């Protein structure tokens with residue numbers, strides 16, 4: 494099928510939830526994508542912070558093919574070794590005592606909210622301890638619960654009424670959080686580095702203050718690390734840079750190297766309120782995705798890999814700061830999750846960069862989001878920054 498035919502068929506057959514450029518990708522290799530005309534693109538989007546090891550990583554591809562030929566799915570009614578191998582890795586390398594598997598970031602947050610409701614009711618004996626506190630510019634997903642704690646009106650309003658009981662406070666403003674959190678709060682949910690809301694890292698005081706407020710009010714602290722977790726910031730978990738430990742953490746995007754996965758990591762006290770039948774998922778934690786995720790986890794969880802992410806992220810920010818453009822407001826981020834805020838909408842820049850063979854995406858109207866595969870090197874960073882610099886001059 495020709496590219497033009499695919500684009501036309503997409504317009505006819507798909508629910509129009511995405512506005513896509515007329516590019517059809519056919520394959521990828523490392524940090525490069527290739528389209529149906531054979532054009533090469535440097536990939537600084539990584540499938541929205543997903544392809545941590547890049548495309549078609551040989552070890553990952555071999556293990557996935559081997560596992561696909563052996564066992565792909567059994568449901569959660571039976572045990573499989575890959576699921577337990579992944580669960581053990583996650584628990585032994587985090588604050589968590591147990592994990593719940595699902596299939597996406599939204600589902601991981603949905604589970605976190607459900608666990609919090611049950612935990613709070615059961616541990617406090619108060620039927621009214623059901624409130625959630627979330628923050629301005631947050632993004633936690635599109636399912637009804639995850640959407641209820643997502644801030645942007647544009648995403649929420651068409652689907653109202655959402656799950657009740659959510660109060661929004663201002664991100665990085667402890668006073669505002671303190672006014673919102675009370676005895677009826679069952680959980681506070683926050684991204685240590687906001688992804689969709691414009692790449693905003695939390696301040697250490699903010700996360701430390703939230704921990705304290707949650708402890709004072711017997712509420713759970715949920716860190717949504719769906720976008721910023723698993724090495725993206727140069728730390729295995731983004732919160733490790735802050736020295737603050739949550740009660741619940743959600744993961745998804747990069748964990749299975751491009752296959753769908755979500756995980757809700759919890760402490761023993763939270764896990765113990767859940768019983769067989771309380772929550773579940775048909776596909777979650779299947780042997781194929783879990784084998785794939787073990788490969789990603791083992792590669793990312795090495796001190797030299799994480800150090801390279803920190804160094805390359807610092808280099809990327811430094812190179813962007815050197816760009817001479819009066820349209821740049823700020824460069825910010827953590828590791829290889831970097832935002833370039835402009836005085837103007839970023840859409841024309843994204844299109845111009847793509848024409849020059851660089852794939853980048855936005856985070857809100859005015860922020861360019863740079864989230865390449867974690868295996869990116871300095872030379873490739875130089876290329877990307879040069880293209881961005883040239884495109885900025887022509888804006």
Ligand SMILES: Cc1ncc(COP(=O)(O)O)c(C=O)c1O
Pocket residue numbers: 541597598599600602632633634635684688689717718719720721745746
């Ligand atoms: C921080 C965060 N949480 C949750 C989600 C939702 O994840 P998914 O699209 O896999 O449902 C996203 C997606 O961008 C995200 O960035």
